[in-house]
Amino acid sequence: MKKIFLLLVLIISFSSCKKDIEKSVTTLKKVKPKPVYRFGYKLDDFVVIQDTIERGESFGAILDRHHVFYPKINQIAGSIKEVFDVRRVRAGKPYTILASKDSVEKAKVFIYKHDKINATIVDFKDSIITVKRHQKPIKTILRTAKGVINSSLSVTMDSLHLSANLTYTIADIYAWTLDFYKLQKGDSFKFMYEERFIDDTIFAGYGDVKSAVFKHKGQDLFAFKYLADSIKGIPEYYDENGNMLRSQFLKSPIKFQYRISSRYNLKRRIAFYGNRIKPHRGTDFAANRGTPILATASGTVTKSERRGGNGNYVKLKHNNTYSTQYLHMKKRKVKKGQYVKQGDVIGWVGMTGNTGGPHVCYRFWKNGKEVDPFKQKLPAAEPLKKSLKPKFLEFMKPLKYQLENKILPVKEPEVIDYIAKK
Known part of the structure; x- marks a missing residue:
């Protein structure tokens, strides 16, 4: 009797476990994998082909290989040329083709990847051809x-x-x-x-x-x-x-009272030298002796010395493109190697060297060549408006x-x- 009872318990337990397993299998069957979307398309609806443009390979050749014929290719290229010029596809760039899910696997969508973030999507699966830019979330x-x-x-x-x-x-x-x-x-x-x-x-x-x-x-x-x-x-x-x-750059190394007594002129003739051409590679700003001379832009002093016809002079290097020089100073205020900011006083107007009156000869270098500063396209800069300054200071405060x-x-x-x- 005891054995019969144990056998009944085992049969009931096995039956219960079998039902639980069948229930779990049924539950698993009901759970479907989530569809995968890329570039706004449900990938399960297409055959996804990923490749890289080869050297000498064109947009037309790629589509032709994927069963799109040239009349259609020409239609696609013509309709999207304002947004995407298919002639500019470059070798080495990856692309994706979404093709029909049948035996032909004909291309329906072409996705050109400009970089890791940006892509152009050309959709020609319907009669209306569309093109749009796509950007991955960053x-x-x-x-x-x-x-x-x-x-x-x-x-x-x-x-x-x-x-x-x-x-x-x-x-x-x-x-x-x-x-x-x-x-x-x-x-x-x-x-x-x-x-x-x-x-x-x-x-x-x-x-x-x-x-x-x-x-x-x-x-x-x-x-x-x-x-x-x-x-x-x-x-x-x-x-x-x-x-x-x-x-x-400041328009003048002199802040207030001055006049331009001689401009940059490579064809200047001087009567004192028999009316011969003697180029003037600087701009002369005449002013009273002792008038402060300002750095027209921030930079490092590369020369501060007295030499020959230059008299007392200072030369500044502003970056790898521009340098400026200031000649005939009464006295120099800065030393070689010193860093100065735009508007800093670097010396005072004088008459040292070859000069007929108090002035500063301002010389301007671009890429190692002396040029006329007034004919250069220099970086423009507009000061921050007074009305915007409080807002800027509030913005800047936590960053500082x-x-x-x-x-x-x-x-x-x-x-x-x-x-x-x-």
């Missing part, structure tokens, strides 16, 4: 980097494992404020910049440098990216006082706080520090 992370110069900016940036592109960006920001060939050991920098990611993990390049500070020769040179003109939509970099870093080694608590975007190795 996650932006805000990071900070700081370092101390031991040899050069590029070497220090390399120690941060940052791309040369970011080094060039920093150099561009400070192109009118710093001479990077004259950086000193012990100069330091800190900047906040964006990194962009696809799907949270795939690096998609750098975004903006939001703010920066470069300590050079004991001076803190701040830079804050700010959109002052929402109509033009072009942000600029400003210092902590609202002065644009991409500053234009972060640059001064005190990171504000933020959740999005994430802030991560990178410190250069000494």
Whole structure:
């Protein structure tokens, strides 16, 4: 009797387990995999073909290989040429074709990938041909980097494992404020910049440098990216006082009372020399002796000396393109190697060297050649309007706080520090 009872218990238990298993299998059958979408298309509806454009391969050749005939190819190319010129597809660029899910596998959609983020989608599966731009969602992370110069900016940036592109960006920001060939050991920098990611993990390049500070020769040179003109939509970099870093050259090295007594003229004839041509490669600004002479743009003093017909003179290097020189000074105020800002007094008007009256001969170099400064297309810079300054100062305040080694608590975007190795 006891054995019969145990047998009945086992049969009931097995029957219950069998029902549970059957129920689980039924439940699994009901759960369907989620459809996969890419570029706005349900991939299950197509045969997905991914490839790379070969050298010498054309848009037409690719579609022809995927069973689209040339009358249709010509129609596609003609209808989308205002948005996407199919002649400009480049070898090495990846592409995706969505083809019909049948034995022919005829192309229906062509997706040209410009880079990791941007693509052009050409849809010709219906009678109406469409073309549109597609951009993958990007996650932006805000990071900070700081370092101390031991040899050069590029070497220090390399120690941060940052791309040369970011080094060039920093150099561009400070192109009118710093001479990077004259950086000193012990100069330091800190900047906040964006990194962009696809799907949270795939690096998609750098975004903006939001703010920066470069300590050079004991001076803190701040830079804050700010959109002052929402109509033009072009942000600029400003210092902590609202002065644009991409500053234009001053029109004159003399601030107030002066007159131009002689202009740049390569065909100038001088009666004293028998009416012979004696080129004048500078612009003379006549003014009273002792009138302050100003640096027309920020830069480093490369020469400060007295020599021959130049008399007392100063030469400044502003960047790798532009240099300026100021001749016939009564007295020089700056020394070789000194860094000066636009508008700083570098000397005073005098009559030293070959001169017939008190003036400063202003000479202007572009790419190592003396040119007429008034005929150059120089970088334009508009000062920040007074009405915008309070708003800018409010915008700049937390960024400056972060640059001064005190990171504000933020959740999005994430802030991560990178410190250069000494």
